Amino acid sequence: MGNSIKLLFTKGPSYFSRAILLVVIAVALLVVGRYTQWLEPVRSKLDVLTVPFYWASDIPERVSVWIDDRLLSRQDLEEENKLLRNKVRVQESRLQQMGALVADNLSLRQLMNSSEILQDRVLVAELIGVSPDPLVHKVIVDKGSNDGIYVGQPLLDAFGLMGQVVSVTPFTAQALLITDNSHAIPVQITRNNVRTVAEGVGNLYELRLRYVSSTMDAKAGDILVSSGLGGRFPVGYPVAQVESITFDPGEVFATVIARPAARLDRSRHVLLVFSE
Amino acid sequence: MRLLVAISFCIAFLLMVIPVDFEWRWCRPEFVVLLVIYWSMTSPQYFGLFSAWCIGFFQDLIEFSPLGINAIGMMIIAYLANMLYARIKHYVFWHQSLWIFIFIAVFGLYSNWVISFVSDREGNFLFFVAAFTSALIWPLLVMFMKSIQVRFRLTKAIHNNYEY
Numbered sequence: 001m002g003n004s005i006k007l008l009f010t011k012g013p014s015y016f017s018r019a020i021l022l023v024v025i026a027v028a029l030l031v032v033g034r035y036t037q038w039l040e041p042v043r044s045k046l047d048v049l050t051v052p053f054y055w056a057s058d059i060p061e062r063v064s065v066w067i068d069d070r071l072l073s074r075q076d077l078e079e080e081n082k083l084l085r086n087k088v089r090v091q092e093s094r095l096q097q098m099g100a101l102v103a104d105n106l107s108l109r110q111l112m113n114s115s116e117i118l119q120d121r122v123l124v125a126e127l128i129g130v131s132p133d134p135l136v137h138k139v140i141v142d143k144g145s146n147d148g149i150y151v152g153q154p155l156l157d158a159f160g161l162m163g164q165v166v167s168v169t170p171f172t173a174q175a176l177l178i179t180d181n182s183h184a185i186p187v188q189i190t191r192n193n194v195r196t197v198a199e200g201v202g203n204l205y206e207l208r209l210r211y212v213s214s215t216m217d218a219k220a221g222d223i224l225v226s227s228g229l230g231g232r233f234p235v236g237y238p239v240a241q242v243e244s245i246t247f248d249p250g251e252v253f254a255t256v257i258a259r260p261a262a263r264l265d266r267s268r269h270v271l272l273v274f275s276e
Numbered sequence: 277m278r279l280l281v282a283i284s285f286c287i288a289f290l291l292m293v294i295p296v297d298f299e300w301r302w303c304r305p306e307f308v309v310l311l312v313i314y315w316s317m318t319s320p321q322y323f324g325l326f327s328a329w330c331i332g333f334f335q336d337l338i339e340f341s342p343l344g345i346n347a348i349g350m351m352i353i354a355y356l357a358n359m360l361y362a363r364i365k366h367y368v369f370w371h372q373s374l375w376i377f378i379f380i381a382v383f384g385l386y387s388n389w390v391i392s393f394v395s396d397r398e399g400n401f402l403f404f405v406a407a408f409t410s411a412l413i414w415p416l417l418v419m420f421m422k423s424i425q426v427r428f429r430l431t432k433a434i435h436n437n438y439e440y
Contacts, residue, residue, distance in 0.1 A: 015325075018325070018326070019325050019351065019355070022325065022326065022329045022347070022351060023348055023351065025344075026329070026332075026333075026344035026345075026347040026348045026351075027344065027348070028344075029343045029344035029347075030342055030343070030344040030345065030390070030394050031394075033342045033343050033344065033394070034342065034394045034395070039343055043337070043343065046337055047337060049334070049337065050293075050334075050337050050338045053286075053289050053290055053293050053338060054293055056290055057290055057293045057294045057295065058295075061295070129293055129295060130295045131339065131340050132292045132293050132301070132304070132338070132339050133301075133339045133340065133341060134298070134301040134302050134402070135391070135397050135399060136339070136340050136341070136397070138340050174340065181396060181397045181398070182395070182396045182397065202397070202398075204298045265297065265298050
């Protein structure tokens, strides 16, 4: 009886069936997103909608940077200027040596019949947002496909490799950091050229080396640089420094923990590398 | 009123993406979920399951999570809030906060569960921190939203503190 009265006043599909329909659509999206790449183009189109929010959330930061730039005492400026001049002098003296080293390197490479080392072209960008979900290590930079940014492009800061671009909109790009759970990067130890893979574990200050046999030559303090093996990252950018190694006789592989060289939580100015 | 709903969600999304330190990101209250609860409790005529779905979908986009997770999550929360509002709205604030804690914890548990199904990430139990801060912020949110609605003559004045 109650049912029939309800039916009298129902227009179109009922509340319940509409709810079920929405859930089915969402589940379908989840399944399609899990097993195929079909949603990626749609998603990068829709990402444009989120840009204003990230842009607006960055306003206070920009204002404070602007104020820091404008409101400086003459004394501070002079001091900073002096420091910078000194720094430039030191760097220039290093550069002089660099010229000789580059020439050396080139002739050595020719001896080894390997290709010439290319100077990578870079573009300076600024971070305008970080992912709000603590499980996802992604950042948003203020350059997009209009500036020639493409998916797969490596992202650096002044200290080392940060990550790679995974999605671009015309004005911004999302980059996945090397510490994200789903990220791994082929690296080698500078001391002995041993190659391994550094994997993110979802902690901004930690990377783990995968499949390190207990006989491998690795020590705390070793510098890891990108090996270029995956074909995605250019060779030779610093990635991390080995912090600790634990050999557990019960385990097949050793646990090697490394600390990322890039300041993933601090850097605001980043470089996007164009590797042709 | 629709305008107020839209503006409130814009502000909530803005609050969700404001960059905070990595260590503190777990403590960020779930502003969007709180608003979904608030609107489905107070004005279900303006905010139904479909709106909740759309809000969740947008949250998926903005949080870079797999599309659909928050869409379902928000629907569940909106449904629960809609089902229980008649009871909860007569509780005192701290008692309401307790319920909000449960809602947000359910939401966090659900997201964790689904994320571990559909992606390679694994969640952890730190979402209880967000549930706690959300529960703390709930009374402020209710008072603030209510005062705005009174200010712009969108509703009648509050007669007592507990009812809204």
